[in-house]
Amino acid sequence: xxxxxxxxxxxxxxxxxxxxxxxxxxxxxxxxxxxxxxxxxxxxxxxxxxxxxxxxxxxxxxxxxxxxxxxxxxxxxxxxxxxxxxxxxxxxxxxxxxxxxxxxxxxxxxxxxxxxxxxxxxxxxxxxxxxxxxxxxxxxxxxxxxxxxxxxxxxxxxxxxxxxxxxxxxxxxxxxxxxxxxxxxxxxxxxxxxxxxxxxxxxxxxxxxxxxxxxxxxxxxxxxxxxxxxxxxxxxxxxxxxxxxxxxxxxxxxxxxxxxxxxxxxxxxxxxxxxxxxxxxxxxxxxxxxxxxxxxxxxxxxxxxxxxxxxxxxxxxxxxxxxxxxxxxxxxxxxxxxxxxxxxxxxxxxxxxxxxxxxxxxxxxxxxxxxxxxxxxxxxxxxxxxxxxxxxxxxxxxxxxxxxxxxxxxxxxxxxxxxxxxxxxxxxxxxxxxxxxxxxxxxxxxxxxxxxxxxxxxxxxxxxxxxx
Amino acid sequence: xxxxxxxxxxxxxxxxxxxxxxxxxxxxxxxxxxxxxxxxxxxxxxxxxxxxxxxxxxxxxxxxxxxxxxxxxxxxxxxxxxxxxxxxxxxxxxxxxxxxxxxxxxxxxxxxxxxxxxxxxxxxxxxxxxxxxxxxxxxxxxxxxxxxxxxxxxxxxxxxxxxxxxxxxxxxxxxxxxxxxxxxxxxxxxxxxxxxxxxxxxxxxxxxxxxxxx
Numbered sequence: 001x002x003x004x005x006x007x008x009x010x011x012x013x014x015x016x017x018x019x020x021x022x023x024x025x026x027x028x029x030x031x032x033x034x035x036x037x038x039x040x041x042x043x044x045x046x047x048x049x050x051x052x053x054x055x056x057x058x059x060x061x062x063x064x065x066x067x068x069x070x071x072x073x074x075x076x077x078x079x080x081x082x083x084x085x086x087x088x089x090x091x092x093x094x095x096x097x098x099x100x101x102x103x104x105x106x107x108x109x110x111x112x113x114x115x116x117x118x119x120x121x122x123x124x125x126x127x128x129x130x131x132x133x134x135x136x137x138x139x140x141x142x143x144x145x146x147x148x149x150x151x152x153x154x155x156x157x158x159x160x161x162x163x164x165x166x167x168x169x170x171x172x173x174x175x176x177x178x179x180x181x182x183x184x185x186x187x188x189x190x191x192x193x194x195x196x197x198x199x200x201x202x203x204x205x206x207x208x209x210x211x212x213x214x215x216x217x218x219x220x221x222x223x224x225x226x227x228x229x230x231x232x233x234x235x236x237x238x239x240x241x242x243x244x245x246x247x248x249x250x251x252x253x254x255x256x257x258x259x260x261x262x263x264x265x266x267x268x269x270x271x272x273x274x275x276x277x278x279x280x281x282x283x284x285x286x287x288x289x290x291x292x293x294x295x296x297x298x299x300x301x302x303x304x305x306x307x308x309x310x311x312x313x314x315x316x317x318x319x320x321x322x323x324x325x326x327x328x329x330x331x332x333x334x335x336x337x338x339x340x341x342x343x344x345x346x347x348x349x350x351x352x353x354x355x356x357x358x359x360x361x362x363x364x365x366x367x368x369x370x371x372x373x374x375x376x377x378x379x380x381x382x383x384x385x386x387x388x389x390x391x392x393x394x395x396x397x398x399x400x401x402x403x404x405x406x407x408x409x410x411x412x413x414x415x416x417x418x419x420x421x422x423x424x425x426x427x428x429x430x431x432x433x434x435x436x437x438x439x440x441x442x443x444x445x446x447x448x449x450x451x452x453x454x455x456x457x458x459x460x461x462x463x464x465x466x467x468x
Numbered sequence: 469x470x471x472x473x474x475x476x477x478x479x480x481x482x483x484x485x486x487x488x489x490x491x492x493x494x495x496x497x498x499x500x501x502x503x504x505x506x507x508x509x510x511x512x513x514x515x516x517x518x519x520x521x522x523x524x525x526x527x528x529x530x531x532x533x534x535x536x537x538x539x540x541x542x543x544x545x546x547x548x549x550x551x552x553x554x555x556x557x558x559x560x561x562x563x564x565x566x567x568x569x570x571x572x573x574x575x576x577x578x579x580x581x582x583x584x585x586x587x588x589x590x591x592x593x594x595x596x597x598x599x600x601x602x603x604x605x606x607x608x609x610x611x612x613x614x615x616x617x618x619x620x621x622x623x624x625x626x627x628x629x630x631x632x633x634x635x636x637x638x639x640x641x642x643x644x645x646x647x648x649x650x651x652x653x654x655x656x657x658x659x660x661x662x663x664x665x666x667x668x669x670x671x672x673x674x675x676x677x678x679x680x681x682x
Contacts, residue, residue: 041510435497
């Protein structure tokens with residue numbers, strides 16, 4: 001009899017090609033998503049070495065990071081961004097990689113379109129030159145971000161040497177307030193365990209709260225797992241997963257669908273499977289979260305005060321707090337809900353899905369973006385944008401004074417037209433509040449889509465529960 | 469001039485001064501700001517390393533940043549607080565470090581993708597307990613010479629007891645010998661990959677669906 005195994009161990013075991021002499025394993029890679037920013041050097045390495053892609057159809061190319069979101073279809077104004085997208089288009093054509101065209105119906109952020117097209121499937125290994133590849137773990141996939149050198153290895157060999165991670169179970173217990181969403185849960189978890197609290201671990205989310213969560217929220221949780229330092233977050237596939245995938249273009253059909261779901265049902269962690277670490281989070285206690293600092297663990301409930309360094313005993317934590325407050329331009333002891341904002345960004349691979357846009361639209365409906373605030377809504381994909389328009393969400397946002405954009409990474413990453421100016425402050429549904437992340441000198445507060453919409457109509461950080 | 473082995477060939481040791489960065493969570497956006505990711509070359513990125521720490525928003529050099537101090541401008545080693553290289557997977561962060569001559573980074577924890585990228589580019593990521601890192605920061609600041617020896621997996625610092633560190637066995641051998649990972653896998657494991665695919669195609673044919681349709 002085999003010992004009970006976790007989801008991670010099952011995914012791992014089913015992908016080991018060979019054990020390497022030094023203790024690592026060679027893992028087979030089923031899926032690779034390729035975007036314009038991290039892939040050029042990998043394609044150069046392929047060309048220089050004269051190698052071919054081992055299985056071109058297991059890769060999917062798309063441009064998302066550098067693309068403008070104001071307009072779509074014309075020439076990209078920035079010459080570097082234009083060249084980068086052109087280089088990707090040349091590379092996918094040369095190497096035979098399927099490509100979601102910039103103006104086509106499947107374009108979007110890598111971590112939104114992988115699931116939407118059915119490219120991401122349970123039981124697979126998924127890699128991408130992007131740290132938020134953790135997102136795809138929501139489907140019960142072993143998904144992790146890699147560097148450009150590793151991308152080259154995957155292209156040529158369809159396999160990667162990896163060391164096995166330790167396992168961490170994150171158990172969600174209790175019942176959340178209806179306006180608390182997965183983003184609040186993720187931020188509360190990171191605040192609790194730290195920005196490197198999960199380094200070296202594969203994180204699995206379990207609990208009745210997970211069973212009741214839509215795929216979009218599971219993706220948000222897994223997406224943010226990297227902000228706790230883990231390369232892999234995951235949720236066991238279940239009926240919610242199957243309902244999401246059924247009928248997607250690249251999902252199996254007919255008999256293959258039946259065989260696939262039968263296999264996917266075996267992936268859940270066995271009863272009694274052991275984890276190296278268990279963290280329990282009580283959802284009853286979680287309030288809407290906002291980050292106040294420059295690392296995602298520097299997060300507090302919206303009702304809290306900005307921390308006072310003088311009250312912190314630990315020298316290094318005090319220094320980190322002082323540094324963050326100076327960069328963020330915040331006063332110790334100031335109520336977080338009094339912090340005025342200049343920008344609002346709703347979108348990204350964390351919160352750019354239809355459910356996120358609906359949640360923000362519910363708050364925006366019948367209200368106006370506050371004077372002096374610039375608010376943008378950037379759907380995570382062309383398909384999400386089309387669906388939102390079919391539901392009339394674009395009208396809700398436009399009526400309220402939000403800009404309605406085309407799909408892309410936009411203001412999450414400050415390498416396209418959407419950037420903060422030095423000193424500007426943004427309420428953002430993205431994933432990183434790092435220094436300069438949304439533009440040099442820009443100040444980011446992370447929160448859920450509904451909280452970002454509440455901030456937009458208030459002109460300052462605000463408690464979404466006051467808008468219920 | 470610090471003495472280092474070349475980034476193309478085998479990595480043996482690196483010797484020179486170390487720049488102390490006394491802060492945690494120096495993420496890859498700090499090491500290599502996103503806007504420079506529009507550059508598609510991997511050479512010449514050294515000038516963008518820590519760009520927004522080295523220069524203010526007006527483009528003036530920030531005098532109190534350690535890599536702007538005359539003594540540490542060329543330092544081949546960095547000693548930094550926990551969670552160095554966290555965040556984005558951008559390999560440009562490592563190429564930029566390499567471009568400015570950084571060949572070893574010491575911290576009590578690293579972003580995992582960054583760590584893995586270092587090992588594939590001839591930058592040695594040395595993981596040590598927090599107390600050791602704190603002591604090494606003081607030594608670095610006082611101008612001690614650091615020698616990181618990959619063969620022996622030893623860190624030797626003037627005036628300090630020798631410390632040992634561990635690098636994953638496969639990567640250590642590859643760095644010591646200057647092996648290319650992709651070549652190694654293709655040369656040694658192509659048959660095993662073929663066999664794996666045959667088995668997987670039998671068990672999970674839907675993963676090969678597109679080929680069958682084509």
